[in-house]
Amino acid sequence: MPVMGGKCSTGPVGSPPRDKTNLPTFVRIVTTRNKWRGQPPHKANALMEAMAMGNRIQGEVCLLQDSPFRILRAAESGNVDLFGRLYKADPGRLNLKDNRGRTATHQAAERNKTQILRFVFAHGGDINVQDKSGNTPLHVAVEHEALDSIGYLIQLGANTSILNDKKMSALHLATEMNKLAALNEMAKYKDSFNTQLGGDHGRTALHLAAIHDHDECARILVRE
Helix, strand or coil: CCCCCCCCCCCCCCCCCHHHHCHHHHHHHHHHHHHCCCCCCCHHHHHHHHHHHHHHHHHHHHHHHHHHHHHHHHHHCCCCCHHHHHHCCCHHHHHHHCCCCHHHHHHHCCCHHHHHHHHHCCCCCCCCCCCCCCCCCCHHHHCCCCHHHHHHHHHHHCCCCCCCCCCCCHHHHHCCCCCCHHHHHEEEEEEECCCCCCCCCCCCCCHHHHCCCCHHHHHHHCCC
C-alpha cells in the first residue's frame, strides 16, 4: 500500500484550493477553531465570540434593510427623504404596526420628529391611531415629554379625548405621571381639551392630581 504524504485535500485531485470565505459559517468556524488549537483558551474564545457577534450583526442589518419595518426606523430618525421613498414604494407601510401596535406616527411622536408627522398627515395617515395599549401618538408624546410633537399634533387636530386601555386621555396620563412640561405645553391649547372628561371611575385629570398629591399639576389644570 503506498504511503500517503502531504496535506489532505477536500476536493478532487488537481482541483484548486477552496475559497474559505464562501464556505458555510459553521465550516469556517470549525476551521478557525482548529487553527487556534493550542492557543490560550481566552484567545480562542475571544475570536469565536467576535465571529459569532459579527455574523449576528450582519444578519440583523440585512433583515432590517429588507424589512418593511424599515419605515419605522426612518420615522424614529426623522429621515424624511428615506421615509418618503419607503412610502412611495408601498403606501401601505404608513399603517404598518410593530409588535406593540405602534406605527410610524407613534415613533415620530416619541422622538419629536415633526417633519415625519407633517408627512403622515399630508398623505392621509391617521394621527389618532391607537397601539395595543390604546395609546395614540399624543399619549406617546406625553409619556416621553416630546413637547414639539405634543404641540404639533394638537395643531393638526389630534383627538385629545381618546382614552387608552387604562381609561386615560393624554391629559389624564400627563397628570398621573406628573409630566409638568407636557402639561404646560398642553395648557397652551386649553380650548382643545375637555378638562371635565372622565376616565376610570369617572375621574377627571384634576381628580388624579388630588389622588397623587401632584399639586403643581392641579395648579396647571385650573389655571386660566
